[in-house]
Amino acid sequence: MKPVRLTTLRLEKSADIMRLREVGMAIATKLGFATFERTRTVTAMIEMGRNAIEHGQRGRATFTLAEVQGRTAVQFTVLDQGRGIPEDVLERKRGTGQGLGLGLRGAERISYSFDIESGSEGTRIEAVFRPSSMLPLTDSLVSEVTEVISTLDDADPTAALTEQNRELLEALAERDLLMQELHHRVGNNLTLIGALIRMTASQSDSAETKQALTELETRVSSLAKAHELMQQAAKEGTVPAGKLLEDVAQNTERAFNTSGRQVRITVNCPPLELDGRVAVDIGLIVGELITNAYKHAFKGRSNGDITVTLSEPDDGGLYLTVADDGVGLAADAERPERSNSLGWRLIRTLVFQHDGTLTVENENGMTVRIHLAPAE
Template sequence: MKTARLTTVRLEQSADIVRLRDVAMALTKVLKFSTFEHTRTVTAIVELGRNAIEHGRKGRASFAIAEVKGCPALSLSVLDQGRGIPSDRLEGAATPGSTGGLGLGLRGVQRIAEQFHVETGSEGTKINVTFRSASLLISAETLVREATDALQDIESTDPAAALTQQNRELLETLADRDMILKEMHHRTGNNLALISALIRMTKSHASNSETRTVLSQLETRVGALSNAHKLMQKSANAGTLMAEDLLHAVAANAESAFTAPDMNIRINVNCSQLELDGRLGFDIGLIVGELITNAYKHAFSGRTDGEIAVNLTPTPEGGMQLEVSDDGVGLAPGASRPERSSSLGWQLIRALSFQHDATLNVTGDDGLTVQIIFSPTH
């Protein structure tokens, strides 16, 4: 008969040995091992499982039904993630009467198994072992069906163990997802940082002041996205970031983009300990970058210094209030409303605010203040 795979048991903690033993007991019973064969086979399997957990960090044990010399056999493959077994210990195991080698437990397994093979290296060890029953082989389909039924009985009689296994698999899936997301944010952030560096390099060689201004605006936008990705990569939850870290990074990026020898503009950030989901974080970063850019461009005409304040605080209703203000020239009487401007920057601010169902308000009596209130749903 061909080898028929049955089930795999994870080997990560001592509690897993109980399940490993239960599976081994059920399968040796199905294969009609004698009492003596049953006892020593289960003992050997438990020994392999303990070794995988204690010395191999963690691993898994895969069971299958096979045929050896016309008799049914239980095939087991135990794979761990340890540092491997030293070659001198492997050589010692092959020497009769040797006290070195694989150690008493594994030597005992090797002695009673019908087949025993070890593959080991710096990335882990794989032990393939087969235990033969003395009974005659019956229908392979019947054995597989009975083995499957026996394993299902284990699940039904121990729902707590099944739930524990499901919870563990769910946690591992979530951990894998977070790892992938963090790697994605890491690579995206690095790529955007490279683009930002290329923009700065191009700006340093530009002779036209209008070109330098446009490149500075672009640098601020790309920098806001780059910083958001980097912060999400460092976050405990790859889908969120801390608002305070984001706003400080955006402010620093804007200062770097618009710095000039004859300008001394200070950006003060005041932010509560707020955690933002990824999409909202990206959009707030872009909005703040645009508002700081506008202040640099228009608020301090004819001046060499000034101050920009960025505040993000929770509202009593459970939402958030973003306020970006400056102590610049403000709005002249009769001046057109900046929030209605057709400029790319204000179009972006309006669009991002609308996407989050936020209200936008601008006052210009004492400098310019832009207030955006995000609803509690965000």
């Protein structure tokens, strides 16, 4: 019959050692360990568990039933997340049996077999304890031992609830770790995409292609910066608006300013904290409006000014203004808020998602005013 795993216990504090002792004693008793060998076996298990807590910070202990030379034995495995046992200590153990501490040396002498694997990621110790009784490993025996362990849980519901809570906290911690890694990779990928777009634009001979790629780079950079700031402010759940707008402005200046044309972007923003989703959308809107100004406002000119202002009025919501001192709209030009271009469609969609309004003024350049409704 194949080995059967019975249960796994966490090893983090002294109360876990008491739980390990109870489970170990119940299993050993059910398998017919004599009184003296049962005491020695459980003592060895306790030493292995304490070693994981003291030297490995935390660990897990697993009880498994296995058949050894026709009789049922307990395979006891302890894993920890410590720095590992020094190699010179393991070498002495392999050569003379004197390399380990007193507790583990004693556990090794008591066990039927004893094996250690250790490295920088932690240590795994497996010991097999075989009773003098000749019980074969059968399904019925496995059921009986499992029932004994279940009875321990029923006798101490507080311990069972504590274990369940600890499992939940560990699952949450693992989820948070995975989410952090996911966000880190998303940020890196956005940065890489922006760099690839910029490199492709620099190698293009077509002015039209170069301009399209530069606009795309600005959009990706706005997303990347908003994502970065959201991760920095993950604990608070908000993003500093001023920092976001300054970074979007700097990225756009770097993308569009040349030796023949220098446009200055000024950001006016009081200390404001934005919700993550709102921050991403405002970053995209501002990036698109600045890009439009670079494309159309300063034709035939070598310099210009763009002003970005974000405020929070008393009635709630947000007011965003992006103004330039460019040439303005021609009399017969299509109204930008009705334009079918990709950039203006994106702006209108984002404003609509926040129940906002958008107006365009064409005097001393062009001014776009956006009011986003308060979040519900």
